[in-house]
Amino acid sequence: MVKFDLAHTEVRGFDALTKAPSHWDVLRIATLFRESQEMGQDGLPVLSVSINWGISDRELNDDDRHRIVNQIDDKNSYKRVRPGDLVYNMMRAWQGALGVAKLDGLVSPAYVVARPTRKLHAPYFEYLLRTPIWIEDLRRASKGIADFRQRLYWEHFRQVLVLLPPLSEQMSIADFLGRETARINRLIEKKRLFGMSVACRIEALVDQAISDANVPRIRFEHLTQRVSRPVTLSEHDELVRLGLYNRGRGIFKKPAADEEGMGDSEFFFVESGDLILSGQFAWEGAAALATAEEEGCVVSHRYPVYRGKSGVNTSYLLGLLRSSYGDFLLNEASRGSAGRNRPLNVRRLGKEKIPVPGSELQKAVEQAVDFERRLKRKTEQSIARLEEFRTALITAVVTGQIDVTTWGKQGQTDRRLERIEEAMRA
Structure with missing residues (x-):
């Protein structure tokens, strides 16, 4: 067994095949799976494949079915999947959109269904193929002139090399990773929920102002100053543009661009303490406060920027707009003709x-x-460290760098991983 330090070792491409345990086989997918063209039938649930979570174990609702797969009245046009089938989205396999079916169901004709040709434990291969090493292999095997046009056809997928441990080890690996990744996922979820509790605190504080009849109500336009710091693009080699996530998730930076790459929009500089709204998605909670990290970046004319006037805290304005009441105000001020086309009317908001x-x-x-x-x-x-740890753990286990068959017998591996995990919790 190769000694493996999870904290410092990276297993890449060919190394994963050559450094695997000597009793493991290296085979092409074609020797383990065949493409199934079995057609579906009415009465079976329609399933989907997610980049993050693999294949679903429940039927899509009507909204999801319209959004994710083309609605076809005759379900006989869908492909049939059976438990243990490996399914991937031909257009997004290179992003990790693959998984193992847990129940009988149907998938879109755009999916490829690979059915085992011998006795094997398919969940092991889901873990293996979703590691960065094999995702890169799937990307190379996909064909297309650009990422959004990439397609992974069966004739190329079948040529990908994979590791094949003995069946008992496949099952041990999948069971082990099921337990350990579940623990990591629970810890990640706890961290996210704790962050949400602070948002509830902000909402509660704002509610005090909303529910107090003695608190004065003043028009937004009288409390704020619309900020305008025009940018002369020709005076700058490159500029970093900002965008906003919806649901109050904050600001993100776009790649730096020169004048030619900035497009035809007008741009304005941002300073720390600015309240930025999305002119297109304010109704979805796209509002944020700029910090020192965004100082000197720019936003287009589609992002109105405000600061509170004397006696009005700009952070309070953000807190209010992120509350249920603020959500109501932003929705009232965002009107459109159809769907998601609901631009913010700043005059109405004012x-x-x-x-x-x-x-x-x-x-x-x-x-x-x-x-x-x-x-x-x-x-x-x-969370990023935990996700990195989870990926490293999965990669180490599915490539045989950690022997899970001795897990709990010697205790050394367990203590080593616990120390690493403790460091990542900090």
């Missing part, structure tokens, strides 16, 4: 009256918003 509490409550909201921002950064870093 006419909305909002509660303006005293400085003490505004300061409490500001502190909660600042704490949430700092907590979010730390939580994201911690």
